[in-house]
Amino acid sequence: MDTAMHHDALHDLLSELAARHQVPGAQLAVCHEGERFVVHAGMADTASGSVVGPDTAFPVGSLTKPFTAGLAMILVADGDADLDEPLTGQLPEFDAGALITLRQLLSHTAGLPSDVPEGTSDVGGDRAVWVARHCRRRDLAHPPGTVFSYSNVGYVVVGRLVEALTGMTWQEAIGAILLEPLGLQPAFVAGPVRTGRPVAAGHAVQAARGRVVPMPEQELPEVELPNGGLALSAADLLMFAGLYFADCPDPKPLDRTTANDMCFDQLAAVAVGPYGMAEGWGLGWARFGDDGSHVYGHDGTGDGTSCHLRFDPVIGSAVALTTNANTGRTLWEDLAPRLRALGLAVGDRPELQPAAQPAGTSRPAAPDACLGRYTNGDTAFEVLRGDDGGLLLSFGGAPHSELLCAPDLRFVMRELGGGARSAGRFVTDPATGRIDYLQITGRLAARA
Template identity: 35%
Template sequence: MISSSLTESLLPTTERALLHSVAVAQSEGRTPSLSAAVAREGRVVWSAVLPSGEGPAPDPDPQYRIGSITKTFTAVLVMRLRDEGLLELGDPLEKHLPGTDLGEATIAQLLSHTAGLAAEPPGPWWERTPAALRPGLAEVLGDAPFKHPVGRRFHYSNPGYTVLGSLVEAVRGVDWAEAVQREILEPLGLERTGVRPRAPYAEGWAVHPFADVLLPEPVEDLGVMAPAGQLWSTARDLCRFAGFLAEGDDRVLCAASVREMATPAAPLENGEWDGTYGLGVQVARLYGRTMVGHTGSLPGYVAGLWVSPADGVAAVTLANATSGPQPWAVAAELVRTVAEAEPRMPAPWRPLPDVDPELLALTGSWYWGAKPHVLSLLPERGLLLAPVGGYGRGARLRAERDGTWTGLDGYYAGETLRVVRRADGSVRHLDLGSFVLTREPYEPDAGVPGDIDAAGWRGMP
């Protein structure tokens, strides 16, 4: 029995391909149920729930535990505190949460799992034991919280996000769960997301590896470790959250801060060239696309969320089995299916509303040494420097109030471009992070360092 709901029509062939992917995942993954949803341009356009056995159709949007996808919510809270000026990402944790014995580990390092902390707290398997065994951070961190030097490598850490949750509580002055509800869930309208399950929800199971039989998994409250994995949600709610991760929402976190979260911050291990970690989100290269999101698991549940910002497509897959299905792989496949079958329509070309003649005069050919580049005009007085031939250094540049431009990407990210003029006001050259760009290759009297040979260009004798 399959329950499916649509809020905006996709092509029938696309719907069939999506349904086939999740049906294969539910069947081959041997999971009692699997819920999936796809969003396009921030709107949920398809969802389906596949239960096992016969019987009435399930609720079209049941809750599941989402495990470590919770960490992304915690990271958003921390970034909000940064944007409000209440902390800096480079601050040592000790500045805002003293007494943890974590020394100079910074907030950014905790967000990116580079603080060197252990992957798990000491003691018994924390996901299947009562939270009372870990009443505070001392029990979560233990006597030897570090496994690696601070800042040297990526090492995924559940205790690290527990600490970040306590940081939110200390700085904000409210419980972590209250902050999530008030600052993220309510503004984004995530009505089926919370720290406790609300019916209808899927029960968690372990599936025997060699027989089609089930064992119920315990559902423990995570207590102080809630910021690392407590939340329950639905595929449709998480698709809306994925849209926020792609575009931002000023009610929660601006687009620039969301992009910062998705910027790789953790060093890669040898061989790990397709995935890295930002500030609370995973960044992966899947099916030739850059996808941002997170995976999650707790006993009885696995989850995957991916969004491709370039395609405007997000997908979420949730299952109620401890192991077997791979919802992160299925979610990536769903993104690819929609992006390839129904590619994003390009924004229509429109002329600029106005133009500064002096700015327009800067466009055209420029040379770094003998290497040709083209400078083009972008909206809001922005510039695009592109090397001719497709190789070399280029950048998008943002206009600043002082008449300079700041590089936004690539080698020139953060570097300043200045227009250098002669005494008569004509443009002598462009200075980009000390590099001189001239109208002609090694143009005489254009300020090229080292001077230009007076004999000029010549053949080989």
């Protein structure tokens, strides 16, 4: 098959799936067997009528984190930071830093709460003040170094460390030290520096009402820029992934050793891994299995956007998808097996459909030991028994999802009304057999 046919087939595939999932606009970038293909389709903003081009930036949400990790690792390689020293020496405002290292922050094992509390944006972009207020020893959700628990808070701290070491804001540093040397023009969804580069608007697909509603602004507090503030194209993501290919001998502004270290699983010694998100975690990158291969990458969602990146550093293949709708995740779930059939490793994830029950039988009831209240920082979950005997998950005082639980305590979380699915599990203490944790999308909440 020649290059034009490859390009056309990918464009047709992207257009087909975007229409199926009511995604207004998307980009797909692929590196496979030494060839690169970038296709795009649809509208960047349904309100203005602007179309998606190859350089349109999409808010990539948490896919910002590997870039922040790469920036921090450049500072490690330069001798300005240490992966394994407690951080209070360089960040005296970081009280919990007496117990926490940069390695733990980058691999989500520092024990910090998962999410930035609501109503804490009064400091603007002053991360030093924010860290002093919210990252004390008494704020820890877990003992550092013991479990994986995905943490946006941890990457706020990494952003603050970058500022302390460089004398620049995180926005200035990510541009000057990492992105601009790659020839990438950064765009940001918040903060004092944006860009003249076109940025796609997010969209909320309201399938039941047959509506697609544009969301012109990303509601991200400025303090959270290091964990979710970048806007990039699929081609930009593909270029960044290429730094980690084994056949890239001089991946400046990183170096070969640093790039390799970031793709090394850090979770061998932790008791609870990242079930529901990945199989392992490096320094900024998630690790996925795929038919014996190790695939790395990250996902990111914003307000009405969903973006995905996977790469195999050994064989040098990669795929990046950017979309501007909340249904972009289901587009990715449909796209992944189609790409796998073409020979691309895209990473396996937990099954998001509950296991089928034999005809004439009912789903076994989850044990009462699952019921109760679980907390992570300021976030509290309540697991309740539903009227049908199944489990309901409530937070914010209202039922949110049903938990379709298997006998081994893994479950599919299915949102009430919307139907969105995520994988999770209850985790038992091996010593006592007691169910002590609830894990959802990598976030680990302890029984209260």
